Amino acid sequence: MSDQTKAAPSSNPTVVDDPYKRLEITLNPNGSLTRKPSRFPNTSATPDPDPTVPVLSKDVTINQTTHTWARVFLPRQKPLDTNKFPLIVYYHAGGFIHCSAASTIFHVFCSKMALELQAIVVSVDYRLAPEHRLPAAYDDAIEALLWIKTTQEEWLAQYANFTTCFVMGSSSGGNIAYHAGIRVAEEADGLRPWKIRGLIMHQPFFGGSVKVESELRLVNDPVLPPGVGDLMWELALPIGAD
Numbered sequence: 598m599s600d601q602t603k604a605a606p607s608s609n610p611t612v613v614d615d616p617y618k619r620l621e622i623t624l625n626p627n628g629s630l631t632r633k634p635s636r637f638p639n640t641s642a643t644p645d646p647d648p649t650v651p652v653l654s655k656d657v658t659i660n661q662t663t664h665t666w667a668r669v670f671l672p673r674q675k676p677l678d679t680n681k682f683p684l685i686v687y688y689h690a691g692g693f694i695h696c697s698a699a700s701t702i703f704h705v706f707c708s709k710m711a712l713e714l715q716a717i718v719v720s721v722d723y724r725l726a727p728e729h730r731l732p733a734a735y736d737d738a739i740e741a742l743l744w745i746k747t748t749q750e751e752w753l754a755q756y757a758n759f760t761t762c763f764v765m766g767s768s769s770g771g772n773i774a775y776h777a778g779i780r781v782a783e784e785a786d787g788l789r790p791w792k793i794r795g796l797i798m799h800q801p802f803f804g805g806s807v808k809v810e811s812e813l814r815l816v817n818d819p820v821l822p823p824g825v826g827d828l829m830w831e832l833a834l835p836i837g838a839d
Contacts, residue, residue, distance in 0.1 A: 616828040622694070629728050630694060630832070637696050640704040642668055652708045655752070656699075659744045663724060665737050667744075668698040670711040670718040671752045681758040683716040685797075686745065688723065688738060688770030688777075692802065692826075693731065693833035698722035706767075717757050719745060723773065726833040734769075738777035746791050759791040769829075771801025804830050806839050 617623065621633035644655035652670050659665045672682065687710075689696050689703040696703065698720040707718045723737035742764070745753065764781075766774030778796040781788065804826060812823045 616825045619825050620692075620695070620828065624727075624832075632695065637691075637700045637702065639697070639699040640701040641699070642704075646673065648673075652711045653752075654704070654708065657748075657750050659721075659737075659741055663737065665724065665740070666698070666722050667741060668704070668707070668720045668722070669750070669752050670707050670720065671756060672711050672715055672717075675756070676715060679758075680756060682756050683714070683761040683763070684745075684753075684757045684759065685710065685714070685716050685718045685763050685765055686742060687718055687720045688734075688766035688773040689720060690766075690768030690770050690800075690802075691725070692829035693726045693734060693769045693772075694829060695725070697725075703767075717752065719753070730835050731833050732776075732835075734773050735776045735780070738773045739780055742777065742781055742788075746788055762791060762793045763795045763797055764793055765797035765799060766801070767799040768802045769833075771798035772803060774798055775801060802826075802829075 621636045623631040625631060642654040642656050643650050644653060646653065650673065652672055654668055654670045656666055656668050659667055676682065687703075687707055689698060689700065691700075698704075699722070703720060707720045710716070711718045719741070721738065721741040723734040723741075726734070746759070748754070764774050764778055766772070774796060775798055778793075781793065785793075808823060812826075816822055
């Protein structure tokens, strides 16, 4: 990733005090990360039909070997004209290295999305880098889509309209949604009668070996300067990839 830094003009260098400190992570000798637990607190699912909860949620296993799973969000109030909801498959943000489907920020986001759009949301918990470098997250994304097609999970089997599905992701999840969309398009015949109607990339996280104008302009951004993004890519990409 050093090439990305060198691409910036000398008059406007990439300045980051300590990207590890900014991300509150420590790289261990074995290549794993120690993450600060309080940076992204978690929220438990709410599967019981409590009348005060407008959106129910529960966790279901996708692959026991890779320990991947999903949190399914179901609006309590069923549609008047049909008992079927549109389906949104969602991949969370976190720069490929942070967060999960249980992270409070994404639990709340998916709950609100399910309520306001009146849709079932399947928030996929994919494997994180650098413990599992790309394309592991892309593979998990595809596996989740195929799992949704074949699962007999009660909420999906009873209430999801599989002919009205959207694939969505935020930040790194938007990148994952993009790659999953490309790969699944090549296998569209194998998904029938399930139909993916659209791809929603919410502030997607893309990068290149040469800095673009917006990255140079935000070189001192207090939240996500390019140097922090460089570290995320360095940790997420296969070793040796640029």
